[in-house]
Amino acid sequence: MQHQTALVWFRRTLRLDDNNSLLTALADSASVIPVFVLDPMILSHPDTGARRVAFLYNGLRALDAALRERGSYLVLRHGNPTEELGRLAEESGATALYYSQEYEPAGRARDARVCTTLRLESNACLDHLLSEPESVKTKTATPYTVFTPYFRVWQEQAFAVPRSTPERIPTPPGIATEPLPTGSTAFPSGELAALAQLTAFRHTTLSHYDTDREFPAEPGTSQLSAYLKFGMLSPRRALEATRQQPKSAGRDAWIRQLAWRDFYYQILWHFPHVATGCFRPPFDTIAWHNDEALFAAWQRGETGYPIVDAGMRQLTQTGWMHNRVRMIVASFLTKDLLCDWRLGESYFMQQLLDGDQAANNGGWQWAAGTGTDAQPYFRIFNPVSQGEKFDPEGVYVKRWCPELKPIPPKWVHKPWELSVNEQAAVHCVLGRDYPTRIVEHSEQRTRALALYKSLNCG
Ligand SMILES: Cc1cc2nc3c(=O)[nH]c(=O)nc-3n(C[C@H](O)[C@H](O)[C@H](O)COP(=O)(O)OP(=O)(O)OC[C@H]3O[C@@H](n4cnc5c(N)ncnc54)[C@H](O)[C@@H]3O)c2cc1C
Known part of the structure; x- marks a missing residue:
């Protein structure tokens, strides 16, 4: 000893x-x-x-x-x-x-x-991680800044085997401690809850995760993020438990998400300036409009774009939002409302149960096109076609925006295409029962492209 x-x-x-x-x-x-x-x-x-x-x-x-x-x-x-x-x-x-x-x-x-x-x-x-930031590097010992080549090397790593809980933990008696506070949250906390969730996920959803994960109306993802964030679940345990399941496209796709988690951690580690600035500094000069009223409407889930509003209401009501919808609302805030990604990043941190600097910053900079591995700035999510593709029946948007329930699926992602009489007939009048659009997507798209293009950042 x-x-x-x-x-x-x-x-x-x-x-x-x-x-x-x-x-x-x-x-x-x-x-x-x-x-x-x-x-x-x-x-x-x-x-x-x-x-x-x-x-x-x-x-x-x-x-x-x-x-x-x-x-x-x-x-x-x-x-x-x-x-x-x-x-x-x-x-x-x-x-x-x-x-x-x-x-x-x-x-x-x-x-x-x-x-x-x-x-x-x-x-x-x-x-906290499966692979340490210094252990996955390029042949010239520089950090990876693009996910796919990072992932190729990541998956070759010999990850440590998880170790068991000690049976006895000798502790001197009588050390003064303050009373433990209690929190009020609907989401069960602690490692037993985490392990129960991991078990349920790997026996039910894992094998078809690759397809189900894109549809926010379904419980198609693990919902383990808050446990991983607080380390109530060991990533090594999560990896081992999933590897024990038969090989499937779902299993491979899920393990890939664990690699994304490590990827953004190594970005934060090697490039700590991302905590406050753009990964690619030329983007720091973007003249964001930061209109307070538009930002507040986005926060409240009252933009008039159903998939955006549903996501923001899910976030404020539960502290969690589906990944596809996180990407959509982040794109909408930056590219449609022309608000600085840092405003969204901070609001997410205030609301998310899994709020985690590395993943959140990585996700926001990806969506804003200012980060590593970013989608090019000119690829702008269309909130209508995203909604139609990933929530075709409108089940997700109707769950979080119940005022849209009477709208037929064909129009649920674009209710403004119904005439005022048609809206009245189904008792969902825009501006009365559900907000009218705060911006027009195609106009804002043009503005965003001009804003980004003026920087000459490629
Ligand atoms: C704008 C934006 C902000 C985000 N903010 C956060 C955040 O604060 N905290 C957070 O944990 N994730 C964040 N993510 C990533 C992702 O949305 C969540 O990890 C995921 O939705 C959590 O749900 P799940 O546990 O069911 O994920 P699953 O799909 O089951 O994935 C399994 C685990 O992999 C990790 N993971 C999955 N996707 C990513 C990703 N893109 N980047 C990093 N790790 C990932 C998470 O730990 C997750 O629990 C963000 C994504 C975007 C686009």
Whole structure:
């Protein structure tokens, strides 16, 4: 044993399953103190949504319960992490600190401050990704900035096998802890909920994920994103569990999404400027219109474009939105409403249960055409044809915009094509029962093209 007591600093690997920081600390130390520090700087950050905080709180409770079953408990402290961890180390005599590697610029800076300030042996362990940013590189050792070649190398990696939950976690008694807060959220939190969701998904939806994933009316995706974001589910566990299923196009397509997750993390790691600016800096000079009224209508789901409104209402009501619809609403905000992608990125962070800087930033910059692997700026989603293709019967839009229920499927994505008399006959009059369009797509498309073209960014 190298240490009598070590601190295991939980941040978002909120699980006991396949937790390298915990297992390494246990191997190196006679006893460990699991600790979570609620940092007021993060809690009060404008992008920290109440729903995600509630999910976190319930996740902490679940983690504490799991620790107690193994003879331990979660020590909770409020405050600045450097000060709180320093105080806890002094109180307990701990000599080492174990935590999961962080990739976001702010988290990396925080960890660097903690490690340089505290006189503790610091150990960053690999728990959040399948492949580390430095391990998948081009032949000339540069990072990949296009997904397909990245993926080719990614899938050749020998991913680590997930490790089991320790049976006992020796923890010194009597360490002071603050009461664990409770959150109010409909979405079940914690690693047991995550593993149950993974099991349900792999036995039902996985094999036809490749086709079902595009249709927002269906439960065709895993809905594991919030668990992966908080590390309530190990990506290694998720990969292994799906690989155990018979080979199928669905299984391959799903594993590819895990690679997208790693891809955007390595972008954030190698190009931290994306956290605030465009991946391709020339796009930073775009003169976004940022019309406040249009932005507010988009937020409320009152643009008059059914697929956009349905997505935004699903987001505000549940904290989750289907990936296809995320792409559509992001394209609409940037290319139809000419609002800066950062406005949308921030609003998503406030609302999403799975709000995750790497994936969210990557998704927004992709949609805005300013990022890596971006669709070229001149490819602009048409919200009507997207709706007709991916929600042909209008089931999804009618679920979130019930005022559209009487509209026949043929017009549900373009209700303005019904005459005023036809609208009155089905009791869905635009401007009274459902908003009229706030912009006209083809006009805005021309404006967006002119705006982007003026930059000469190709
Ligand atoms: C504008 C925009 C913003 C987004 N913001 C986020 C975000 O804040 N957090 C987030 O986790 N995902 C984000 N995504 C990616 C994607 O929409 C979600 O991961 C997905 O919808 C979550 O649902 P699921 O778990 O059912 O996904 P599944 O389809 O079952 O995919 C499995 C897992 O793969 C990962 N994944 C899937 N697609 C992507 C992707 N394009 N990029 C990175 N990882 C991916 C997620 O961890 C997901 O849980 C965003 C996409 C766009 C276009």
